Amino acid sequence: MNEQTSIWQRDYQSADFAELCNALYERELAQLSVYSLSSAASIQGRLKSLPHYIKRTANSMLQVQTPLKLDVQNATWSAKQSLHMPLNGQDSESVNQWYLSTPLHYGLVVPIAKDSTILLDSIDRIDLEQQRFRTNLHGWFYLTTLEQNQATGQLLKPNKKVMTAACSGHCWLNAHRANPLTPSLRELLLSCAINWRNFKQSLAI
Structure with missing residues (x-):
């Protein structure tokens, strides 16, 4: 029973992680589309770093102990x-x-x-x-x-x-x-x- 519960918990966390990442990607890409960046290299640099920071943020939001309620669909507290x-x-x-x-x-x-x-x-x-x-x-x-x-x-x-x-x-x-x-x-x-x-x-x- 404990093993089964653990499997379901991992699946739930994985689904939350994916949803958080999707919400963060949508938000960041929408913001990038209206930024007046000076060159293509600036945009490329930001896009290159996005996966790292989005995954780090999503993982941290799921693990941190906080009195706030996590809205997974909108990636907000x-x-x-x-x-x-x-x-x-x-x-x-x-x-x-x-x-x-x-x-x-x-x-x-x-x-x-x-x-x-x-x-x-x-x-x-x-x-x-x-x-x-x-x-x-x-x-x-x-x-x-x-x-x-x-x-x-x-x-x-x-x-x-x-x-x-x-x-x-x-x-x-x-x-x-x-x-x-x-x-x-x-x-x-x-x-x-x-x-x-x-x-x-x-x-x-």
Whole structure:
């Protein structure tokens, strides 16, 4: 009986994996069709790397432990959306203190508020001398009030509500809930690195 159950489980997971990959391929190819890439070589490079990242993302989404619900057909996470953008306790002093209270590490997944939604990014450079770090897409964030942040977005401290909103693409228009946005392939992969038990550590993906 256990062996039979294991066989059925593998078949189910295989079907989910295939469906996730199909959804991700459809989405990425649709986006590539409207990108204004500079040359054929740019498109070829992106297409060449797609299978690796799509398979890695699909596999990670099936394996990661998360409080979110996986929508296999659309390759997205879903969760109940807050009435308002979850920004309570996200003043600059509280945020800076959260990031200063523990040693930072490369690859840490961080949430950033931008244009009425919350996006996922990761730390790719740390400058201890100036108490700042750089995220992959949004630039440098200073953790003191002496320097003015030049990053494109508002750095947030991770908590369950914030990370749930970011992973699920929740957004708000005129302080009201709007239809969720579809996270990018990169954000989906980052969502699988979130350690929901300790946001100051990342999971290996």
